[in-house]
Amino acid sequence: MSDEPAARIAEFIEPLRVAPGTRVDLGRDFDPGYRAGLRKREAEELLRTGVALLAEYQQRLAAQDTYGVLLCLQALDAGGKDGTIRHVMSGVNPQGVRVSSFKVPSDEELAHDYLWRYTRRLPERGEIAIFNRSHYEEVLVVRVHPENLVRQKLPGEARGPDVWERRYREINEWERHLTDSGFKVVKIFLNLSKEEQRTRFLKRIDLPEKNWKFSAADVRERRHWDEYQRAFSAMLSATSTAWAPWYVVPADRKWFARICTAAVLAHTLMDIDPRYPEVSEEARRDLLAARRELEREAPSGAPADPYAARHVRARDGRGAGPEPPDGGGHGGPAEGGKHGRPRRHGKRRGRG
Template sequence: MAENRAQRIARFIEPLRVRPGSTVDLATDFDPRYKADLTKAEGVALLAEGVELLDEFQARLAAQDSRGVLFCLQAMDAAGKDGTIRHVMSGVNPQGVRVSSFKVPSEEELDHDYLWRYQCRLPRRGEIGIFNRSHYEEVLVVRVHPEYLRRQRLPEEGRDPDVWERRYREINDWERYLVENGFSVVKVFLNLSKEEQRQRFLSRIDLPEKNWKFSSADVRERRHWGAYQRAFSEMLSATSTPWAPWYVVPADRKWFARICAAAILGHALMEIDPQYPTVGEQARKDLMTARRELEQEGPGSGAARDRKKKRRK
């Protein structure tokens, strides 16, 4: 049964996987409205199943306490990162999950190498760490806005035209290091169409309860849509590796994006296949001793009857 479930999930997410070594063109290779012939009603049931699976495997991951998972989410504004995290992780123990968001780097962060702040927020063994935006900002927003690179106080030779190729290599090496030390790296790009983003921005403006989500900076960033699409395409091509492949999730339908994210994370946990620890013979004997003591305190035990007699006196 478990093997059939794993195979079914693997087949479902395979069309979303960026084959390592391939060249990606987002405009032609991935459809933001793809939904695998599912209806929304079917999707609701599948998401519930996925959340239940994550709950099961996260508990085992925490109990085993030898492996961890880093789940990276990248996307354009309004693609649904927050909602994806909220829905996909709705059934798991919050003590075993840590979510980190990365905004404009602080002065302290700028005084370190560009990966330092991400290294500081990595999950511990037994945890699922979620990066809401991630170290890939360093080859996306920093690339689209060269002034951000200048603020990173790099030496002159660190700002030459080869900087992006170097960063792809450094990121690949860093992720390989994490994987080899027991931390699976799961990477999801929520692929939103430009028209769907426009509609979501309008909704944020028109609905008072969504006004807080909107900033005029979102529209200014939208003007760089083409540059971002090129940066995303090159990033996916250069950093989808056998040890940490990218998955491009269609994001125009929020319900489908959430199913995909749950399936991708669930598949990673199933590949780890964490197990509850087993206790040794002496520990088992101690458990049986404790059990007998607890049973003797039960309502029908001799000890319980003696306590009752004393109360009557």
């Protein structure tokens, strides 16, 4: 992990992390309006820096082909999951990212154990997989609406009062297995206030171009707000582990939620610190032979190696010249960006 940018990112996201073993009361411990003293104008530059870091590290992750990353996004309706994915992943190679959205389970999915449909969507090595809603639906929606346990065709003894504690244990063990196998699990809860959700619902009703995003079921689910808050608090308390901690991201300001999500994901990739593979001496000899053959094919008057010629000019202060149409430059993203010193986010202190 590179020292200075990594340290700033780690400091920035620390107030969002749920320490393993912590007993969480969501309404008391985390403020949906927290913004670490940042203004929206500062945030735009920070997000660009974060996206650039993600692009660089995702390329390394794919090249190394050893680790994979699973990003789990949970939120109530209108929490901003779709927009967060769109903005945070805007700079990465789409071939290395797969997004899965989990709706009401199908008959085929209900015929298997509750983790089956999520297992089928796990990342490959070198890939980032994003779960838009995740296996945590099984201890959130199913807990608030326990009639769903009947639809899952569980035997009677599996629907007893210990079902949630058992599922927490099973999920923790599953995530430990994934982590031990080289698949990092990143878990983000977008924490939206009840008033901000009401405002976003009304916007979806008021603007014709957003009507399609609204469903009457959203308002029906909102009636269970307090039950969901208790379910989220219990989930965060039971499943934030040393190998797969939860991050509670304030979501009342979309721009801040996007910065936080980019920072948490960048922190994970920088912690992996994937490297480009080193070629063997035999492969290097093959490269040099191929280079000599290609240089011999240069047209009359053209440099034998246009790429090398441009960089010699740049080194000598004569300018690198224009890049070829394929953009074959080697400039990487700038690291850093002033995250500043974040305030502790644990106790509620107003809307920041």
